[in-house]
Amino acid sequence: MILFKRAIDITNHLVNLKEKGGLIGFVPTMGALHRGHLSLLNESKKMNTYTVCSIFVNPTQFNDTTDFNNYPSSLEKDIDHLEKAGCDIVFLPSVSEIYPDGLLHTKKYELGYIETVLEGQYRPGHFQGVCQVVHRLLSIIQADQLYLGQKDYQQCMVIKKLIELEHIQSRINICPTLRETDGLAMSSRNIRLTEPYRKQALKIAETLYFLKTNLTPGDINTLKQTAIKNLTKAGFKVDYLDIARASDLNIIDQWDGHTKTLALVAASIDNVRLIDNMLL
Numbered sequence: 187m188i189l190f191k192r193a194i195d196i197t198n199h200l201v202n203l204k205e206k207g208g209l210i211g212f213v214p215t216m217g218a219l220h221r222g223h224l225s226l227l228n229e230s231k232k233m234n235t236y237t238v239c240s241i242f243v244n245p246t247q248f249n250d251t252t253d254f255n256n257y258p259s260s261l262e263k264d265i266d267h268l269e270k271a272g273c274d275i276v277f278l279p280s281v282s283e284i285y286p287d288g289l290l291h292t293k294k295y296e297l298g299y300i301e302t303v304l305e306g307q308y309r310p311g312h313f314q315g316v317c318q319v320v321h322r323l324l325s326i327i328q329a330d331q332l333y334l335g336q337k338d339y340q341q342c343m344v345i346k347k348l349i350e351l352e353h354i355q356s357r358i359n360i361c362p363t364l365r366e367t368d369g370l371a372m373s374s375r376n377i378r379l380t381e382p383y384r385k386q387a388l389k390i391a392e393t394l395y396f397l398k399t400n401l402t403p404g405d406i407n408t409l410k411q412t413a414i415k416n417l418t419k420a421g422f423k424v425d426y427l428d429i430a431r432a433s434d435l436n437i438i439d440q441w442d443g444h445t446k447t448l449a450l451v452a453a454s455i456d457n458v459r460l461i462d463n464m465l466l
């Protein structure tokens with residue numbers, strides 16, 4: 187496994203591999219790696235000659251500095267996990283490698299509706315930051331295939347839009363959410379959950395399963411309200427819990443019994459903000 191810190195070095199290396207016919211799969215992460223991240227890596231390894239993983243905690247996607255400062259980090263362990271999982275190339279850029287012109291003059295993307303709802307509403311500027319980092323990373327890596335987790339469903343849709351807007355050649359692969367055996371979606375933030383909150387956190391997945399089991403055609407407002415009430419009762423501060431059309435994340439209040447829908451939730455417990463979603 188080769189580690190790169192400088193953009194120019196990894197670009198040159200990858201251009202060389204691509205010239206020899208190598209297919210490049212890319213898994214961008216913010217580190218504190220868990221099996222969910224490694225499942226993306228495995229998918230990439232199946233379909234590409236070389237798999238690149240980046241670890242970069244992107245400052246522009248954090249609208250809350252405390253959240254940024256508290257973001258878990260375990261670089262040595264991460265590198266060890268990546269090596270054992272058979273990653274070929276790791277990219278560990280500094281902020282100045284990703285933002286050579288500084289953090290103040292970043293590009294603005296016309297994302298439209300998708301950045302105004304759900305996460306967009308509660309984390310203003312978050313998806314602009316995601317686009318800034320992913321755009322820059324893709325220009326450095328020039329991946330053939332990009333691997334993203336369904337865990338961040340809205341982020342996947344935002345990156346799809348970015349790829350369209352910027353005519354980027356990478357193809358998106360969305361991989362299923364890996365869960366702990368009790369159902370909790372794996373997340374770097376789970377490390378910050380202490381008992382008994384770790385146990386309570388399970389209620390998020392339970393609520394999504396509740397919605398999946400109880401969704402019936404017609405008005406779905408009562409169902410949503412019951413789910414929010416259950417989470418609140420369990421001690422969560424719910425930012426949002428909603429049901430949306432899977433194709434475009436338009437929020438729905440009525441279900442026709444056919445349209446593919448998704449429940450999405452963001453809620454905090456003991457100041458740890460968790461997100462999850464489930465196709466219904």
Ligand code: AMP
Nearest residue numbers: 215216217222334335337338363364372
């Ligand atoms: P992050 O390091 O949280 O930015 O995540 C990096 C990538 O891993 C993103 O594409 C996430 O959607 C994906 N990811 C995070 N958690 C999971 C999970 N539990 N299962 C599958 N993919 C995940």
